[in-house]
Amino acid sequence: MTKKQPQDLRSARWFAPDDLRTFGHLSRMMQLGYSEDDFRGKPIIGVLNTWSELNTCHSHFRERVVDVKRGVAQAGGFAVELPSLSVDESFTKPTSMLYRNLLAMETEEMIRSHPLDGVVLMGGCDKTTPGLVMGAISAGVPMIYLPAGPMLRGNYAGKILGSGSDAWKYWDERRAGNISDDEWLGIQGGIARSAGTCMTMGTASTMTAIADAMGLTLPGASSIPAVDSGHQRMSADCGRRIVDMVWEDLTPDQIITDGSCRNAAIVAMATGCSTNAVVHLIAMAKRAGVGLKLEDLDELGRNTPLIANVRPSGKDYLMEDFFYAGGLRALMKQMEDRLDTSCMTVTGKTLGENLEGAVVYNDDVIRPLDNPVYKGGSLAVLKGNLCPNGAVIKPAACDPKYHVHEGPALVFDSYPEMKKAVDDENLEITPDHVMVLRNAGPQGGPGFPEWGMLPIPKALIKQGHRDMLRISDARMSGTSYGACVLHVSPESYVGGPLALLKNGDTVRLDLPNRSLDMLVPEEELEARRKALVLPEPRFERGYGYMFSRHVTQADQGCDFDFLETDFGKTAGEPDIF
Template identity: 60%
Template sequence: MNNNNVITPEMLRSAKWLDAGDFRSFNHRSRMMQMGFGIDDWDGSPIIGILNTWSDINPCHHHFKDRVEDVKRGVLQSGGLPLEIPCMSLFESINKPSPLLYRNLLAMEVEELLRSYPIDGAILMGGCDKTTPGLMLGAISVQIPAIFIPAGPMLRGNYRGETLGSGSDAFKSWDEYRVGNICDRELEGICGGLARSAGTCMTMGTASTMTSIVDAMGMCIPGASSIPAVDTNHNRMCSKAGKRIVEMVWEDLTPGKILTKKSFVNGIVTAMALGGSTNSIIHIIAMARRAECNISMDDFDRISRDIPVIANIRPSGDLYLMEDFYYAGGIHGMMNRLRSFLHLDEMTVVGETIGNVIQNAEVYNNDIIRKLDDQYIKKGLLPY
């Protein structure tokens, strides 16, 4: 337990359900014991709701079935009680007519789950395009301590020794098939090589754009958005998030103390430098309005005139993918090169400013993460 506690055990939100000394509290305790918990499991301990968007039909989150155990381990090590709560799983490539139709439904589900149960802090497990803003919107509304865990990108695609990128090479290959340049057997091989592991698209699509933005805004364990889904560093990050969320409960470090207009500006700067998805515009504005921060298209337009694209990642880039970006230094290496454009005093979930978090970050490949005087593209997401 943190020595500088703001919250005491009696002040825990869960205590209103379980320790109120009335009949309803008695009944709630009985139901907790029905699940095999003893009074010592929750008495004076934060209850952490792990909102998990895993499902059998979402390959982006397929590893979350295992990663939730890493989160639980971290929570238990810090003296909290972890409770996994499944919520709506949105998968960009299969949900019809569009997962965007269900983003706000996920946001409402997250908000009501957090409000209606005795939860003191939340872990938000997502990553596929619309799940990131959906989870964030719900958590912003409730304003209890929360950490977002990004699913992480899948491994590079591969077919016959050629690197493939999800999305972009899918369109290219299908066109080659339609004009007769590749046969059915080759198409099947490409189909199996495009997506080789659990995780989100390894191109800089909406998934990695949004997780990188949330990371830059301070709502992830720092650097989490760059870690490939199946890298064991992802397991350790999940455990660290579980440990940290318990500390955040005692510190009363809520999203409102992290998400300011300046932190949203940091997110936009990051999106521009990544050459990220234009879908981020609607999601950032939605999250900003939920957080009561005044962010509009004017901010995107203004920032885009100053921030170059320095990340050479497909589809804006010509060669590299998210796995390469991680090896090159990841989000922190890139942000350290953007220091002059960032609000460095903004807080993160680990209780440090973003400036402190990135100050020692290095870049290991200057072709993947360019220097400011060697820009990949001289302007960002939006045209003049």
């Protein structure tokens, strides 16, 4: 391999010439307290840090950036930290998904506009992984992803708690009057007790596993708990490795290929992935020019067994247990013959080389292929007259009796309307009803919020029911569970068929045949279609204005149309030096 020379570095365009522009660049570096020996002729590594005081998942990142910088310096590079938009799940309203593309744009433009030879992307909380990766793919410089890692197991009153999943579970019991104020407070204090992302196989762990399987992290990095000392060592290793990647000119286009995207999808299915993975995987692949489609994911979902016994699709364990059982490397080793092991990774080695020596230490946590948690895969894609462009469901996380179901629709046009109804103990509803929430998609939400796990109505909870068929054009938290059909596309807000559904219409789900339909005559649907009046756009200014006019639908990844690889030309590298 022919390595770059110092004069070939991208940053040399800022610092090598003997001209007035370079005078300005060098003088400002001296203003920061650096001498030329600190950075000139060395790979300059941008450390894009999504830390903030409101992002609980990343609360340890202020310390981890020190570890990254140590590694960069040890390898002969020069690291600079660049604070990035921190899109957290807990506090960002109406939804962090509204800002995933903003983080992607910021990442791409920050890399492109600064003298960076390579980047370490520090993320983990749900939308930070796809946002950072999408932007870095488009920028095209060497990059490595540093996952935040899951938090420790939750605990209350001797019971192990899983973030998100147990919140939904105990909230239903709270609404039923089965949990006291003191118990509720204890659960709140015990369910999230360290830095790190949700320790269930929610969206955060799903997306970091996808980045790992795609070859964008150090091998197995996604499994390391956030507060484990191994996480500090991995962070320093990221710093050392990115410097070598710059000299090797190992760029994202050499790593993110048809094969690596397929690997990521297969691994996601085997872990019991979040339904959010569908949207993000498609968006990330499209940035790399890979034409991954819903149909591809459904095919993989049918043929990939779920072997990670981790909540919510698994029954018994959490991410800390998954790490002790061997982590993602062990899971991938278990299914090595299903993967394209020739794919290049950030290590400069193939996936197959990275999996050498991986061992499963607990085969109840990471099951063998002949003893899976669920045989049929983690996700299924549905089509029908309610969702002509697709919808998704998580079969392993819902009661099997709803896999084939027919019932009358109870339709809500907004989240507040739905929320008020489910708390009405006199609501006229049966377990056979199909609850429907619309106007909650990419434009209708706005931003595609995680409203898809509609609460079980209190009237049914008091009768002992804990699941029912629910349909929406919203998303669902990766920590959620239940018979929930999500991502109905096109969404109702732009005139999708869901907008035509009325209370009492019969809805039929046939999961084995991958269909979702409203049993309404076509002539009646056509009459409703002609009478339909679309709502006004949600935004008339700012970022929201741009979002509502350029975001694609769920089946297309919800990226901005003008950021996809086949849209026009990029401005390329800045040339005004």
